[in-house]
Amino acid sequence: DAGITQSPRHKVTETGTPVTLRCHQTENHRYMYWYRQDPGHGLRLIHYSYGVKDTDKGEVSDGYSVSRSKTEDFLLTLESATSSQTSVYFCAISESWLTWTNEQFFGPGTRLTVL
């Protein structure tokens, strides 16, 4: 199994509070991704990173920001959580940008509930 951990694994918070989710990898992979999983929508890309301090937006980036100050850590921040951000969040990593040479490895997920 790829060495990917996510913390916390579960979190309940209130609307309007800031929340930060952490993804940590021990594989030294260059690319890291944050997805959210919602019923009927599968996984949707929020943000991704192609190196330290290099990030870009995905399909559903509104309300989220990310930071990557070290190769091994990718942080996802909800500046002011809303109920629509209640979801399961997955971090993923990949060695290269090319899908057909390697797949993405996923972390165990963080279940976030915003009341």
Next chain:
Amino acid sequence: DQQVKQNSPSLSVQEGRISILNCDYTNSMFDYFLWYKKYPAEGPTFLISISSIKDKNEDGRFTVFLNKSAKHLSLHIVPSQPGDSAVYFCAASASNAGNMLTFGGGTRLMVKP
């Protein structure tokens, strides 16, 4: 508008029989397709993939078929085993978008002993 769709939210099959999971896509730029398997409380894990230059890829009990003209792919599991019970996600990517995956909504497979 979802570019990758899995129209069956759930599927139930008997152990030993064939499971067929379907996936449709609308973006003609997609040229690489993957299936991921997900157990409860775990992250998705890669199962099998296929490039658009092929119409079939086989790996043990798992075979993926691609019909480009119909923009349809399917995953066959033969024979199905109770341990195959999971949610299966179809995903697609386009060469010009690198490793940006677009996922379908998932199909929950239940294999009954």
